[in-house]
Amino acid sequence: MSRTFTHLNARGEAHMVDVGDKPVSHREALASARVRMAAETLVRLVEGGLPKGDVLATARIAGIQAAKRTAELIPLCHTLPLSSVRIDFDIDPALPGVLVEARCRVEGRTGVEMEALTAASVACLTLYDMCKAVDKGMVVEALQLERKTGGKSGDWQRMQASDASPGQAAESTAAAELGDEEGDAVAPQAASVRVRFFAELRERLQCDSVSVPMTDMDTTTIFALKQALIARDPRFAALDEPRVLCALNRRMSKLDASLSPGDEIAFFPPVTGG
Amino acid sequence: MKTIAIQTEGFDLGAVESSLIQGRSDLGAMVSFVGRVRDFSDRPGVRALTLEHYPGMTEAVLDALADEAVARWRLGGVAIIHRVGRLSPGDEIVLVAVACAHRKAAFEACEFIIDRLKTQAPFWKKEHSDEGDRWVGERMSDRWASERWEES
Numbered sequence: 001m002s003r004t005f006t007h008l009n010a011r012g013e014a015h016m017v018d019v020g021d022k023p024v025s026h027r028e029a030l031a032s033a034r035v036r037m038a039a040e041t042l043v044r045l046v047e048g049g050l051p052k053g054d055v056l057a058t059a060r061i062a063g064i065q066a067a068k069r070t071a072e073l074i075p076l077c078h079t080l081p082l083s084s085v086r087i088d089f090d091i092d093p094a095l096p097g098v099l100v101e102a103r104c105r106v107e108g109r110t111g112v113e114m115e116a117l118t119a120a121s122v123a124c125l126t127l128y129d130m131c132k133a134v135d136k137g138m139v140v141e142a143l144q145l146e147r148k149t150g151g152k153s154g155d156w157q158r159m160q161a162s163d164a165s166p167g168q169a170a171e172s173t174a175a176a177e178l179g180d181e182e183g184d185a186v187a188p189q190a191a192s193v194r195v196r197f198f199a200e201l202r203e204r205l206q207c208d209s210v211s212v213p214m215t216d217m218d219t220t221t222i223f224a225l226k227q228a229l230i231a232r233d234p235r236f237a238a239l240d241e242p243r244v245l246c247a248l249n250r251r252m253s254k255l256d257a258s259l260s261p262g263d264e265i266a267f268f269p270p271v272t273g274g
Numbered sequence: 275m276k277t278i279a280i281q282t283e284g285f286d287l288g289a290v291e292s293s294l295i296q297g298r299s300d301l302g303a304m305v306s307f308v309g310r311v312r313d314f315s316d317r318p319g320v321r322a323l324t325l326e327h328y329p330g331m332t333e334a335v336l337d338a339l340a341d342e343a344v345a346r347w348r349l350g351g352v353a354i355i356h357r358v359g360r361l362s363p364g365d366e367i368v369l370v371a372v373a374c375a376h377r378k379a380a381f382e383a384c385e386f387i388i389d390r391l392k393t394q395a396p397f398w399k400k401e402h403s404d405e406g407d408r409w410v411g412e413r414m415s416d417r418w419a420s421e422r423w424e425e426s
Contacts, residue, residue: 152407199326199398247331250328252394268328268398269412270393270412271392271394271397272409272411273356273367273395273397274367274368274391
């Protein structure tokens, strides 16, 4: 409805979006990923005992080079005059492994998310290449956009699980990701309700719909559903604002309405049609 | 004759009106209202609007609204067509047309439907102007206009 695949034309064929008429604006994107490895590998990486030499310095250069070459790798991606690329590493003995962050900036007509994601991913691959002689079981994982600023679609930031401990933070991000049903940790067979968000509320929450298990609610009411959502992520406190309306199975509803598994609940701002 | 439609394309007022009447000669009055996109609202320079709705609920709300008007004013025909998607200033957004025996009932029924539509049907407008995008807020005057139709 409101979100479409801009890389498909009216016939559903791939095409490069014409950005010639979009205004130039300041854009930034931050992406992250990580490489999980054996604890001994991490120790050798930190102490410089690996056969190919300085792992992090090489991976950093690889990330920067990759950001500049994104348009050659991703078919419908524009060539961008990047004004800055920064790659940061964090050694995480608890993982154990290396956390990679890639930041890209541009004054341009299109965003730098793909550049940041490509930079993070190639930095990880280079880490793998530099260490594979001693550890072939390493895993590159959790490649994701953390935030972006600028451009027509506005700012975006990944929501974090509010109650996750640091060691679990990255793991639970997928479950706490509000964006889509697929990312939801709820098993499909679990008794749950579907919650949808519209218009300004949807944009503010960065979320179209989410599934909530009945077991997350203290009582089977819309009021309890709101409390369960707020417990899941503090951003859902927006649902408590005075003029947020609510529908149950596509009819306007009050907060004390009783819920059953499979119900569809929608929250939205006052309507402005006509 | 009842017509409810949510569509991206425009509509033909003349065609809707004749489908409403369907050759009947007992319908002495027909009133239609067409809402159009203005180039100003709370601020000037509106270049376009994007209309979003809640598929499924929108149709149900408009259908119930049409039934209520038919029963209350004994309408012989009613049509509610609302456009969604991106629209430019001057474009038609909404059409409400009613037909019945006498003019007073026709005027009232038409006004009732558009007043209620504006506060009950799940549509939302986003304005695009030189200053950026902005979701249109509700107007108190629309709420009052809708509330005055409450039957005591």
